Amino acid sequence: MYIKTVHPDEATGEIRALYEAELKSMGRVMEATQCWSARPDIIVPVEKLLHQIRDGFSLGLLNFRLITFIAAQHIPSSYCSQVYFRILSQTLGRDQVLAIRRDFRTAGLSQQQIGMLEYAEQIIRDASRISEVDIQRLRELGFSDLNIADIALAASFRSFMSRYFDAVGATVEAEFLDSDPDVRKDLGGAA
Helix, strand or coil: CCCCCCCHHHCCHHHHHHHHHHHHHHCCCCHHHHHHHHCHHHHHHHHHHHHHHHHCCCCHHHHHHHHHHHHHHHCCCHHHHHHHHHHHHHHHCHHHHHHHHHHHHHCCCCHHHHHHHHHHHHHHHHHHHCCHHHHHHHHHCCCCHHHHHHHHHHHHHHHHHHHHHHHCCCCCCHHHCCCCHHHHHHCCCCC
């Protein structure tokens, strides 16, 4: 980490409670969480917003993670690419996630998932080019306006978070790194 943060052993108050909840659920305080503690007034609202978007995501946790993975690829974000590659590999299998990384359009996903990821990809690349035609296409694929808003929130919030993680030097935890150095390098990590 490039900046001074509140170490879990030094945490007090709301930061301590947040860290303890993460320790309980994950067995560790991730650097992605800890890096926000450089701004103690920001860490709790940021984490709360993340949980509101993710936990109430109208398209389910898997789709939230797929959007996050594709967004991280196009930002690009080494931290989030590594973490979500590992998380999705545990759910979908490593080969499937490698195929999604290469080209999600030909990786065996549903047409709805492809449309969702194309929209997320466009948000990351250049959201100003999205038009009513793009939104109508999503509706034709069966997405409600709530679903569309959730996709936009997930991709946009990931852009904000991922850029911050990399900008302050959050380092991905070793257990999220793939065993293949070429995959790690492709995801933006050290070979």
